[in-house]
Amino acid sequence: MSDVIAATGATPAERPRLRSSAGRRIVAATVLGSAVVSFDATVVNIAAPHIGSGLGADVVDLQWVVSGYTLALASLILVGGALGDRFGRRAVFICGSVGFALASAWCGAASDVGMLVAARVVQGVAGALITPGSLALISASIDPRDQGAAIGMWSGLGGVAGAIGPIAGGWLVELAGWRSVFLINVPLAVAVAVISVRCVPESRDPHAPPRLDALGTAAIVTGLGMLTYGLIAARVWMELVGVALLAVFVLVQIRSRHPLVPPALFSSRVFTTVNLVTFPVYAALGCVLFLLLLQLQIVAGYSPLAAGTATMPITAIMLVSSTWVGQWAQRHGARVPMTIGLLLAAAGSVLLAQIDTHASYSTAVLPGVVLFGAGMAVFVAPLTESVFAAVPTEEAGIASGVNNAIARIAQLLAIAAIPSLVGISRAPLTDAIAFGAGYRAAMWICIGLFGTGAVLAAALMPQPRHIGGKASWPRSRGASAFRLSQ
Structure with a gap:
């Protein structure tokens, strides 16, 4: 069946249902691909103290181990979505999976912090090819009646992979050392490529632009790089240059005939609101996950495995609830x-x-982890469903890329800025008193960011109308309409 779809392009009525074997294989491949990227983003947090001691790194070095990956992922995820829309989402998805396997092997072989950061950047580039394609393939390949449930499975199981990263990472660190947390990605990424070749149908945007936005790509990559370096190193002039280059990126998108981010996508109030909410929430999420695992090990005295296991309720809650939350949001709307x-x-x-x-x-730990996991389980699937409800199906890759890019940029900037802001970037990993004080200050910043997201969602997210028993919003004009208007 996948060959037919890939060759001819399936209409919505021809797409497989989620409960069919073809539908399950598509979701399995896309979820596993996204999970590998999420797993690697979180597993490093649990291994960070051991990476520091093994390579002689301080908190700043560990910020770069995390931020080098996120920088490449955030700045190129839009390019990954555009490449998938133009050349085929499955093809780009597979290339990213192979690249991720190779980069993970390089991480595992790194002999110093500089080499590890370079390998992490390459990992991020590969992740930028995987992430937008994973959701776009679901949107383009699964029967529309099941997309809410499929997206719920994607967000739930992908969240589980991210949450299970600390547990598996703690076990791997104690069993085989910190290098094993990277090497475990190699067989997983290879499996994603193999399943995708055999089971996932090809899809692309028939209205994709004939060329990529090179100027926009250069502006966002350089701007985010300068801003990140400036925040970590406390170089104000670099921060200003980075902000200026990001402003250039926005201007380029407005004026370009083939923008990475078509401005017409934001003609949808839902799409605009979802992305406004995404920024503070994912900034807080990234910082909480980064610092919590360090706090448990450096201050509370937990072993890597114990620290990772401490987050297990997040895994369980997201696994149990995300699918039905996604279905509920598809019927009733995402604001609540x-x-x-x-x-x-x-x-x-x-x-x-x-x-x-x-x-x-x-x-001291379990009550907070349970509440935090419940909150993210209730939030993530409706957010993702709203992204796709707000845009035409053929713009799924662009929409997914924009929302993922905003989430990753938020995490990148938060991890770069907040530890420096609270005074722990230069603290040695053995100074529990200094780290603990900075951790508490950082968590209150994150609490404020979650509250900001809640206010934005409550105030700006519109109530949907209901058609055929499910929620529906007016969609944006989309990228194709924008291009026709130029």
Whole structure:
């Protein structure tokens, strides 16, 4: 069946249902691909203290180990979506999977921090080819009646992969050392490529532009690089240059005939609101996950495995609830679950901020982790469903790329800025007192960011109309309409 779809392009009525074997294989490949990228983003957090001791790194070096990956992923994810729309989402998805396997092997062989950061940048480039394609392939290949459930599975299982990263990472670090957290990606990424070749139908945007936006790509890559370096190194002039280049990127997108981010996408109030909410929420999420695992090991004295296992409730909650939350949001709208989810995440973060020396898991860690996991489970699937509800199906790759890019940029800037802002970037990893004080200050910043996201969702997310028993919003004019208007 996949050969027919790839060759001719399936109409919505010809696409497989989620419960069919073809539908399950498509979702399995896309979820596993996204999961590998999410897994690698979180597993490094649990291994960070051991990377630091093994390579003689401080907190700044660890910021670069995390941020080098996120920088490449965030700045190129739009290019990855555009390449998939033009040359075929499956083809680009497979190339990214192979590249990710090779880069992971390089990470595992790194002999110093500089080599590890370089390998992480290459990993991020490969991840930028995987991430937008994973959601776009679901949107283009699965029967529309099942897309809410499929997206819920993608967000839930992908979230599980991200959450299970610390657990698996802790076990791997204790069993085989920090290098193993990178080497484990190699067989997983190869499996994604093999399944995709055999089971995933090809799809592309018939209205994709004939060439890529090279000037826009250069502006966003250079701008984010300068801004990130400036935030980590506390170089104000670099921060200003980075902001100026990002402003240039926006101007290029407005004036370009073939923009990476078509301005017409933001003619949808839903799409605009979803991305406004995404920025503060994912900034907070990235910083919480980065610092929590360090706090548990450096201050609370947990082993890597114990610290990773401490986050297990997030995994369980997202696994159980994300699919039905996605279905509920498809029928009733996303404003209520997005708002409630972010308030729960903020409440969980308040509890997590109290973790201190020799913190008891049952009283100091578990309640916060449960609330935080419940909040993210309620929030993520409705957010993702809203992205696709707001744009035409053929613009799925662009929409997915924009939202993912904003999420990754938010995490990149938060991890670069917040540790420096609270004074822990230059603290040695052995100074539990200094790190603990900075951690608490950072968590309260994150609580404010979650609250900001909740206010934006409640105030700006429109109530949908209902057609055929499910929520529906007016869609944007889309990229193809924008191009025709030029």
